[in-house]
Amino acid sequence: MAFDPQSGRIDFHRAFASGTRCSCPQCGAEHPPVHNTLERDWRHLNCFQFQASIHAKVPRVRCGTCAKTTQVVVPWARPNSGFSLRMEVLLVTLCKTMAVSQVAQLPSVSDGRVWHTLDHYVDQAHAQEDFSTVTSVGLDEPLFPSFSASFHKEPHPIFFNPPPPLIREAFCPAPLVSGAFCCIRGEGGPGRLPP
Numbered sequence: 001m002a003f004d005p006q007s008g009r010i011d012f013h014r015a016f017a018s019g020t021r022c023s024c025p026q027c028g029a030e031h032p033p034v035h036n037t038l039e040r041d042w043r044h045l046n047c048f049q050f051q052a053s054i055h056a057k058v059p060r061v062r063c064g065t066c067a068k069t070t071q072v073v074v075p076w077a078r079p080n081s082g083f084s085l086r087m088e089v090l091l092v093t094l095c096k097t098m099a100v101s102q103v104a105q106l107p108s109v110s111d112g113r114v115w116h117t118l119d120h121y122v123d124q125a126h127a128q129e130d131f132s133t134v135t136s137v138g139l140d141e142p143l144f145p146s147f148s149a150s151f152h153k154e155p156h157p158i159f160f161n162p163p164p165p166l167i168r169e170a171f172c173p174a175p176l177v178s179g180a181f182c183c184i185r186g187e188g189g190p191g192r193l194p195p
């Protein structure tokens with residue numbers, strides 16, 4: 001560990017013990033040979049008023065089973081993230097009630113890095129959603145032309161913003177809907193009945 005009060009930083013240096021055996025992250029094959037190591041850095045939670053980071057040389061394994069060379073997964077961060085897991089928990093929690101630009105000021109990073117983390121967890125949450133109990137769908141005209149739709153599902157409606165062709169294809173039979181969508185897209189004016 002290196003502590004530099006002048007720059008306000010604490011740096012934790014992690015190392016893999018010589019002879020450490022890893023599994024292939026791609027196929028799970030056990031103990032493929034280590035190909036090389038890559039220096040990686042992760043922004044971690046602050047320690048008191050000091051910015052903390054974790055640094056490690058992470059092994060990449062060359063797998064004979066799946067023929068891929070892959071960086072092993074470290075226990076303190078998910079792959080392709082520059083934040084530790086604990087930092088990600090804090091960032092996502094804050095983003096529920098704060099603007100991303102404000103949240104990004106906490107670890108002194110760009111908005112884009114916080115958005116990258118949010119995108120990952122939002123996509124993950126969407127993938128786990130279950131729409132099997134949806135009984136009705138409402139289209140939200142006032143939001144055109146960005147066009148939004150909501151699934152009415154108790155206790156909360158679910159909002160999403162797919163492109164109009166996708167909605168048209170998914171929910172509406174052709175002759176009736178082509179007129180209705182002209183209306184929604186503004187050709188007949190929102191709120192008017194389709195011709």
Ligand SMILES: [Zn+2]
Nearest residue numbers: 024027063066
């Ligand atoms: Zn493999």
